[in-house]
Amino acid sequence: MSTNDLTNNPGTGTPLPPQTRLVGPADAARYDSRFSALASGTMSSAMRDLMAITERADIISLAGGLPDTEAFPREIYDDIAADLGRDYLASALQYGPTDGMLELREHVVNIMAEEGARARVEDIMITSGGQQAIDLSIRTFVDRGDTVLAEGPTYPGAVPCFTAYGADVTHIPLDDDGMRIDLMEEAHARLVADGRPPKILYTIPNFQNPAGVTMSLERRQRLIEFAHANGLLIIEDNPYGQIRFEGDPLPTLYELDDGAGWVVYLSTFSKILAPGIRVGWVVAPPAVLRKMNLGKQAADLCSSTFTQRFVTEYLKRNDYRDHVSRLNGIYRGRRDTMLQALEARFPSTATWTRPRGGLFVWATLPDYIDTKHLQARALERHVAFVPGEAAFLDGRGRSSMRLNFSGVSESLITEGIGRLGEVVSEFCSLHDALNPGRS
Amino acid sequence: MSRVAVLKGGSSLEREVSLRSGTNVEMALARLGHHVIPVDADQYLVRVLRDERPDVAFIALHGRGGEDGTVQEILEILRIPYTGSGVLASERAMDKVVSKALFRKANVPVPDGYAFGKEAFSKMGAADTLPEIQKRLGLPLCVKPARQGSALGISMVREPGDLGGAILNAMAYDDRVLVERLIPGRELAVSVVMTDEPWALPVIEAVPLGHDFYDFEARYTPGECELRAPGDLDDAVVQEAAAISIAAARALECRGIPRVDLILDAEGHFWVLEVNTIPGMTDTSLLPKAAEVAGIGFDRVVADMLDLAALDV
Numbered sequence: 001m002s003t004n005d006l007t008n009n010p011g012t013g014t015p016l017p018p019q020t021r022l023v024g025p026a027d028a029a030r031y032d033s034r035f036s037a038l039a040s041g042t043m044s045s046a047m048r049d050l051m052a053i054t055e056r057a058d059i060i061s062l063a064g065g066l067p068d069t070e071a072f073p074r075e076i077y078d079d080i081a082a083d084l085g086r087d088y089l090a091s092a093l094q095y096g097p098t099d100g101m102l103e104l105r106e107h108v109v110n111i112m113a114e115e116g117a118r119a120r121v122e123d124i125m126i127t128s129g130g131q132q133a134i135d136l137s138i139r140t141f142v143d144r145g146d147t148v149l150a151e152g153p154t155y156p157g158a159v160p161c162f163t164a165y166g167a168d169v170t171h172i173p174l175d176d177d178g179m180r181i182d183l184m185e186e187a188h189a190r191l192v193a194d195g196r197p198p199k200i201l202y203t204i205p206n207f208q209n210p211a212g213v214t215m216s217l218e219r220r221q222r223l224i225e226f227a228h229a230n231g232l233l234i235i236e237d238n239p240y241g242q243i244r245f246e247g248d249p250l251p252t253l254y255e256l257d258d259g260a261g262w263v264v265y266l267s268t269f270s271k272i273l274a275p276g277i278r279v280g281w282v283v284a285p286p287a288v289l290r291k292m293n294l295g296k297q298a299a300d301l302c303s304s305t306f307t308q309r310f311v312t313e314y315l316k317r318n319d320y321r322d323h324v325s326r327l328n329g330i331y332r333g334r335r336d337t338m339l340q341a342l343e344a345r346f347p348s349t350a351t352w353t354r355p356r357g358g359l360f361v362w363a364t365l366p367d368y369i370d371t372k373h374l375q376a377r378a379l380e381r382h383v384a385f386v387p388g389e390a391a392f393l394d395g396r397g398r399s400s401m402r403l404n405f406s407g408v409s410e411s412l413i414t415e416g417i418g419r420l421g422e423v424v425s426e427f428c429s430l431h432d433a434l435n436p437g438r439s
Numbered sequence: 440m441s442r443v444a445v446l447k448g449g450s451s452l453e454r455e456v457s458l459r460s461g462t463n464v465e466m467a468l469a470r471l472g473h474h475v476i477p478v479d480a481d482q483y484l485v486r487v488l489r490d491e492r493p494d495v496a497f498i499a500l501h502g503r504g505g506e507d508g509t510v511q512e513i514l515e516i517l518r519i520p521y522t523g524s525g526v527l528a529s530e531r532a533m534d535k536v537v538s539k540a541l542f543r544k545a546n547v548p549v550p551d552g553y554a555f556g557k558e559a560f561s562k563m564g565a566a567d568t569l570p571e572i573q574k575r576l577g578l579p580l581c582v583k584p585a586r587q588g589s590a591l592g593i594s595m596v597r598e599p600g601d602l603g604g605a606i607l608n609a610m611a612y613d614d615r616v617l618v619e620r621l622i623p624g625r626e627l628a629v630s631v632v633m634t635d636e637p638w639a640l641p642v643i644e645a646v647p648l649g650h651d652f653y654d655f656e657a658r659y660t661p662g663e664c665e666l667r668a669p670g671d672l673d674d675a676v677v678q679e680a681a682a683i684s685i686a687a688a689r690a691l692e693c694r695g696i697p698r699v700d701l702i703l704d705a706e707g708h709f710w711v712l713e714v715n716t717i718p719g720m721t722d723t724s725l726l727p728k729a730a731e732v733a734g735i736g737f738d739r740v741v742a743d744m745l746d747l748a749a750l751d752v
Contacts, residue, residue, distance in 0.1 A: 024463065024727070024736070024737045025720070025727035026728075026737060028722035049453075052455050053450070053454050058450075368604060368607065369607075373592060373607075373612070374611055375611075376452055376591065376592065376611045377611045427610075427611075430561060434560055434607060436564065436566050436567065
């Protein structure tokens with residue numbers, strides 16, 4: 001038998017390494033007709049490709065949403081890891097219940113109480129990060145074409161979920177006091193009149209991602225009153241509530257709902273502990289939780305028992321608030337640095353939010369600047385941000401950008417904002433030069 | 440069997456596209472029996488090439504650095520033969536302004552247009568010429584950065600007031616931009632094998648589905664664009680497309696298998712838009728489709744590119 005017979009590889013007589021995949025570009029077409037509608041809805045995009053570049057080590061990335069994991073004390077980690085191996089190895093390596101470890105859910109009750117929210121342990125399900133909680137919420141309630149209300153801008157990571165499940169999202173504008181509830185009421189009325197009442201309202205009331213703003217108490221109360229009067233189901237996403245640098249915590253929507261069952265609450269350990277452990281949670285009325293439980297069974301059976309045990313052991317022997325206050329000290333400094341740098345280096349035509357917590361500043365440039373294109377010039381200067389368009393499903397946000405301050409040192413923030421300011425200024429003068437009559 | 444370094448990735452805006460091209464090339468090279476050395480073209484490129492001592496470099500980089508003569512010059516210095524065009528031809532093809540001038544000289548038809556450097560606007564008041572340009576070229580116009588691939592930064596101007604904004608966006612990708620008359624028509628691509636007697640692979644037509652033009656999303660999302668061999672073109676028309684494409688590749692003195700992008704307008708005239716010295720090799724790219732239509736297959740194209748690898752001097 002000749003080598004050619006073995007490999008069936010015309011044109012060459014050389015043997016084929018066993019690991020070589022046989023599919024070539026021409027074979028890709030065979031999958032096209034097989035992709036589900038869900039998969040076909042997801043698109044390649046120039047923006048997404050550019051975002052991949054932002055992960056390069058030589059880029060100052062203000063694009064991520066990365067908590068500072070270097071602040072996690074090594075000795076605490078070592079302690080927990082040792083105990084985990086000694087006392088819990090078999091169970092930590094085993095499957096666990098879909099709704100999560102009971103002990104951890106009891107801790108979650110205490111963590112929520114810290115923000116004034118009284119949850120019952122049986123209403124809590126542990127998820128694989130807050131992202132799964134968002135995915136489960138949308139898939140539990142939204143059919144293709146259903147209308148959804150969300151802030152505009154909304155969490156860029158929720159955008160692909162909304163797109164995948166075919167949600168028709170109406171964005172509600174924000175200001176410094178969070179979602180404009182008056183405009184939400186108008187949008188709701190319009191959709192109801194159209195015979196397409198919103199299935200859910202998705203909101204991040206605290207230190208919103210990406211805008212950094214917080215919903216005022218008055219608006220929270222008005223939103224809950226409206227929800228109760230009109231039967232509007234609220235998905236409250238609260239990953240940043242305890243990442244607070246100043247001011248007092250406001251009651252969660254979950255608390256204001258007072259057990260009426262119009263709020264599904266989502267949160268995560270990603271920001272108060274670490275994102276790599278992928279542990280989040282959802283609090284929902286029993287009927288909703290049952291459906292979500294079935295959805296989670298299909299998705300991943302259960303969240304990692306290993307990291308759930310890690311979190312539980314951590315919470316047993318440490319006051320997590322110490323770590324949170326350590327993080328908040330670091331982030332406060334970085335936020336201050338970013339705001340100072342923006343003040344010093346951005347042109348006066350730009351505006352930005354002044355978050356009192358969370359991880360992000362939202363900056364808005366003159367409307368003739370498209371930040372999706374500006375990103376190309378910024379990357380040339382080795383600095384990156386998230387173009388505002390990523391936070392909308394309707395193409396808005398083109399002249400805005402999300403800037404992260406939690407994942408980058410103060411000196412790099414100053415340097416990055418400086419370079420970005422130069423790029424923006426260069427664009428402003430180029431625009432003026434292109435429009436001599438109008439400047 | 441050769442030791443082939445596949446250069447991919449790099450730091451250009453088309454990094455992700457290049458990684459997809461590179462993977463396909465690596466698999467083909469392995470099937471052809473070569474020893475494949477995948478190399479991400481980062482700051483350690485020269486060191487890696489010195490250590491690995493490949494017989495030949497297969498350049499699967501797109502955009503700045505990889506397609507504009509930069510990496511080619513490095514390979515000249517290291518004396519490693521490489522696929523695709525040489526240093527100067529790469530530079531010519533990457534810069535749409537330069538290549539257009541050379542096309543004109545070689546009687547290759549190109550759309551009318553003008554080029555502007557940033558300084559023309561910032562220091563010489565060139566904005567005042569824009570109304571005249573609009574009048575001369577008419578609407579719609581196509582505005583593109585002079586040196587950028589994958590249609591990044593390209594926009595169509597259909598309203599008189601939109602030209603300035605389109606130029607501003609294009610300037611995010613390059614300090615020089617091109618303002619051209621937009622030729623409505625069918626988007627065709629012809630890949631040319633630059634042997635002593637250059638010959639053309641079959642014409643492929645890109646039919647974007649639900650996109651304004653053959654933009655980035657249409658290029659790289661499966662199902663967003665149909666690539667097909669147009670069955671309705673007469674032999675004479677196909678011959679003409681091949682002849683024009685060969686003339687365009689020759690005008691820039693390309694090597695390897697460059698891809699020529701053209702428009703066929705309603706009157707049956709061809710217009711050359713650009714020559715790509717390192718055509719995309721992704722699953723949704725035009726050259727792999729041409730190889731499939733030609734019945735020679737992707738691996739043969741990769742083998743031919745490798746055979747044509749050379750040094751300028």
